[in-house]
Every structure is written in structure tokens, then in C-alpha cells.
Amino acid sequence: MAIYEITADRLRELEETSYAKAGVKERNDLQRLLRMQVEVISPDTLVIAEEFGEWTEGSRRIDLLGVDKDANLVVIELKRTDDGGHMELQAIRYAAMVSAMTFDRAVEVFSGYLNKIGSNTDAREALLEHLDWSEPDEDRFAQDVRIILASAEFSKELTTAVLWLNERDLDIRCMRMKPYQDGEKILVDVQQIVPLPEASAYTVQIREKERRERKDRAERYSIRKRFWTQLLNYANTQTDLHSNISPSEYHWIGTGSGVRGLAYTYKLTQHTSIVDLYIDLGVGAKEENKQIFDTLYAQKDQIETVFGEPLDWRRLNDLKASRILFEMNGGYRDDESEWQPIIEKMVDAMIRLEKALRPFIEKIKTSV
Template sequence: MYIVENGIPKKIEETTFSDLNMKESDLEEMLRQNVDMLCEEEVSMIIVGQQVRNEKNGRSDLTAIDNDGNIVLIEIKRDKKDIEHRKEAFEFQAIRYAANCASIKEIDELIQNVFAPYVEKHKDEFHSKYDRSLTSIEIAQREVKSFISANGNPQFNRKQRIMLVASDFDDQTLSAVAWLNSNNVDISCYQVLPLQMENKTLIDIKKILPLEDYDDYYVKIANSTVTSYSKRESSDITKRSLPKIEKLMEWEIVKAGDQIKAKNKDDTATLMSDGKVKINKTNEITTMQQWLKPLYGWPSIQTYVFAIDVKTGKSLSELRAEYMESHQE
């Protein structure tokens, strides 16, 4: 694999986190501070827990809430060998944690037992947004209730989601996750692959499960025909997403020069021809995601839900849905 910089091709090589002397805790901290790496532009999410201990003294890596009010368990393994050498299956460990979270029925219970200790641990990060005189519980209450309200007050914790993260996955894990998905368990696998280019480390992230067709990942008895993801399935299979801003502009739903407003905020931006926006207050040019995230203070935000087309008063998500529905064959 090569990347071209200033007309010069530079080779990119796969490596491992262990070769980079990165521990699992280093990967966990990277994702804690940048959970949008796993969310793309269709999910709003905030981290509410880290290394949360359950009744059996197990610890879940990261705990989050998404825009549907669901508790999300993010379980991390550094490299495939870390998965294979575990006594307990990677996916089963996550399922146990999710089962514990299913017992949390009220937001206040999550705040008291999970989020407030997390705020206390990372209080300096919240002081830029909240007064220092507030307690960790008060900050947690304001943060999570504001998030739930801004996302339409969905019912809290109707179901739980599981996100498994590793640089590579063994066949047994992929087979189990595919089966669980086909039986309506919301569990996903994300490959976070470290790459080396000269003295730079790059991170390539792909969602590899769930897929449209799970049969490729079922382990056959006595004769596995599973294709390891390290063989790099095509992006058409490994990444499912709704049309992005470039496609919306191609469809002429919006165009360069249109004004975009942040939902329930006074902030506006001008849409550029390349799909980026120019923030009207500062003239800074950036992506919509990078513009919107600091306005709401969340690490990941549903870009197309919170970006409002000024001329129609509708969100880009609504305009996209209307166009796709009207052009269905």
C-alpha cells in the first residue's frame, strides 16, 4: 500500500500494536478520547464509564450511551493473539458485561454507579464545560440528561450494544459474532489496524461485522472456510453506510453556498463545494463533524441529524430520507 505526498509515493506497511510497544490500555485511552473513530457520522455517543467493575469483579473497558438511549459496551483487545490466548472467549466476556448493564433501568442508577465515578476520574476534562463548584454527580446528571434530551428523549436502555475492537480477529470470534447478529444480538467487530509510514503511525479503522451475508463467517465443522479479515475484504462488503454529503450535493439536495445551522444553536456555516463547511463566526474551513462536535461537547455526533438546512428548516437526515424514498424503484 502506498500514499502519495507531494507527488512522491510512500510505502505504508502493516504493523502490530505490540511491535509499536503499545499496551491494551494505550489503545483503550486512544478510543476513550476519540470514540468518534468508531462511530462515523451517523451516531451520537458519549463515554460514561471506564474499567467499570461488575459484581463478579470483571471489568468492562469502556461504557457509553448512544443517541437511541442504549448502553454501549466497548471491549478492546490489542492484537489477535491477545484474543486467542484468553481463557474466556472475547465475545462471551462482552456479553456478560452487557447482561449486567441490562439490569440498569434508570438513568440515575447509571449516573450514580457508572458515570459519576468516571467524571471524578477525568474531572479536569469536564471543567472546561461545567463550573468547578459542581460535584461529579451533578456534572454527570447535567451531561447525560442534556445528551438524552438533545437526541429526542429516547427510552433509556431498551437494549444494549456491544462493540468489539482489535487489530485483527480470530475465526472463532468472527463466527460467533456472525451467529449472534443473525439472532438479533447487536454486536459489532471493528478492526483498528496500525500502519507504519516512515516515522509516522497511521490508524486504519473498518467495521468488519455485521455484514449483509453472514455465511462467509460461519466456521464449518472440521473444515473451516472462514476468510480471515487480515486478507482484506473489499470495502463494499466491510463498510455499510448511508450516503454522505458528497452524494447529497450530487443529488442536488444541497449545494455549495447553502447555509447550514446547528440544531437548536445559533451557529451557522456555509457549505463548500467539497462538502466541508466554512464556519461563519470564524471563517475556519472544516468538516461538518468537526464543526458540530465542540458545539455540543460530545465526542461523536449524528452529523446529518444535527445539521439543519436553513432554506428548508429540515435536517440533512430528513432531506436525505425524503429523496431516497421518492427515488425508490
């Protein structure tokens, strides 16, 4: 995409050039100018270091290191090349290296930078003022590291990698700084190309939604595994029905009944729990599943008398499987202090269900 000058009689195209051809150097020119006007590529950012490389090991250096208004660190990597090289890989290494920086360490780094450029500004007060804090807040400082990549152009491989990384919760922006020649003047067209500015807000919302969903999913899996662990520990003191299985992260655990395709399962939702006999002999066995269900349903009154309560008989005519279940209040999202009574009800219901169905399943076992 070219840049044009509007004249009285035409649009005059400006000549695209390169930094090398224009005699613009990466460190002495681009980096020097951007450290003084970092808002050109990273608004609301305070530069706290240049050529920062105080690592435990390694000799590479961050071109510019900043802090944004949200107290996130900002790693800025600059390249004069026409494709960006492998700058995203370098920047990710740098981000990892500075990710543990504390507020006090940032003040030390900033103070050294201010001394280097001949400024008498108090580093601590300047950083607090930038963050609009009256006192340091270590719990909020450097909770994330953002990455800004600035280059004359970016290869497709680089932008593809950045898009993929951003989908996985990194925050990397590609700022294209394309140089143009206009006589003796060198002009720079600065554009954010990843993510596209018009999509940035939406992208952030989607990323935040996905982050919450992943966190909720991980939390849900962890809670359910704790619930099943507690249930199996208790169940194994009452019956050996599920003694051969391990806790699961999923919403159900089950064990065989002695007949292929018939399983006794515990199931959980957030605030309800279920015990059931699940009937599914596998692919192509729909009719056989329904026949087994009908055989048991013919003994419904006797089964429910032994069980002690009405059961929910689900033939599920349009589906392959069938179920005989009992549903109760109480699930894994109830307070953990209330889990034990829920678990005791579930295990009691499972023992009663297995006892009520056992003689009829034995008959099915001998007939298959």
C-alpha cells in the same frame, strides 16, 4: 489489504506492524485515546465509565461503557491481539451484567467517571443533553445493549460467532484497528468489518423484520392456545367428541372418528373458522381416500339434511387427502369478547357434522 502513500512517482506501501512492536499499550494508550475520541469506533456515543466493574460478583471490567443517542448502553471491549482472543464472550457477559442499569444508576456511574478524570461537568445534565431529553425516561433507557469489539484483527472463529449472534438479535460490531508504521509515525486504519458498513442498513432492516415476525408468531401461538382452551372447555360441556385432547398452539385440533385416517377437526384462520371431516389414510392411500369420499358423497343429500345446511365437499383430485367441511365467520384475531359466540357456533356445527356422518362412517368402519 495494504495502505499506500501516493508520491510523485509511485505508490509507497506502508509497513504493517503490531501494537506490541510499536510500543502501544492497550489500556494506557488505545483505551485512553478512544475514551476521548470514542466516535472513531462508535459515533454518537457518550462514554460514562472506564474500567467499569461494579458487579454483584466477579472482578472483570468493561474497558469503556457508553450510552448512544437512542439511550442504548454500549459495551466497548478493546484488544491489542492479532485475533481478538475471546473478547466476544467477555463482552456478552458484560452486556448481561449492565443490561438492568437504570437512568439514575447511569448518572451515578457517569458522575464517578467525571470526577476520576477531573471534570466538573454535571453528569445528569450532560446525559440528558446527549439524549436530547428534558427529563429522564426510564421506559426508554437501556432497552438494549450494543457491543463494540475493537482489535487489530479478528479470527474467523470470532467473526463467525458474531455473525451468528447478530442473526439472533444481538447488536455486535467488530471494528478492526490495524496499525502501520511510517518512520516514527504510527498510523491506524479503522474499518468496520462486521457487519459490513454497506450492508448495515439492510442487516438492521432484516433483523427488525425477523424480530417482528418472531414476535407475531409467538403472539399468534399464544392467542390460538387461549382460543382452543376456551373452545375445549365449552365443547366438553356439550359433547365428549374432543374430550381426550389438549389445547394446541397451531391452527387446528382434531380427534379420531373411530375409523383410521378419518378425523374430526376444528381449524382456525384469523377471521374464519372451520369444522371438517379430514380423510387421509396415509402414504399410498390416495385411491382409498377418494373411494371413502365418494361413498359419503353418494349420501350428500341425506347428510346435509341432518346437518341442516349445505356442506363444502372437497374431493381434491390432485391431492392425497379429501375433506368435507363447513366454514363460518369468526376467528382467533377477532376481539376476545366475541370468541364465545364463535366457539358456540363451531361446537354446534361439529356436533351436527358428527351426527350427520356417524351412520355412514359406521358402515365404512365395518367394511375396512
